[in-house]
Amino acid sequence: MYKYYIDFASENKIPYLLVDAGWSNVFNHADLNKNIDIKEVIRYGKEKQVGVWLWTVAATLFQHPHCYLDSISKWGAVGVKIDFFDRDDAQIILQSLHRARERDGLRLRSADPTVWK
16 A cells, blocks of 8 residues: 555655554554555655654654664664653754754754754
C-alpha cells in the first residue's frame, strides 16, 4: 500500500509521504510492525525521490531520544512528526524545537530571526 502512495507522490511531484501510526509499536519503535517493512518503504521512497516522515508519540521519543532518532535516521527517514505532547504550552514546543536544533542543526524560520537564538 505504501509503495502505491509513494508512486502517486512521485508521479505528482509531491516531495514527502507521512507514515502515520502503525509502522511500529507506539511505545517502542524497536518493535516494528511485521506487516509493514518500514525500511523498504523508506528505501523505495528514496528511489522514487519521495522523502518519508514517520509519526511518533512524544512520550516515546522523549524516553529514548538518541536511540530512536539515530535508528530512524539510519533507516533514511527524512523526519518525524511528533504527536501527543499532552500539553500545548509554549515551553514544551520551544523545548522540543531547541532539542532538534541542538541535535541536528535544524534551522527554524521566523519573521524575526532573533526568536530562535
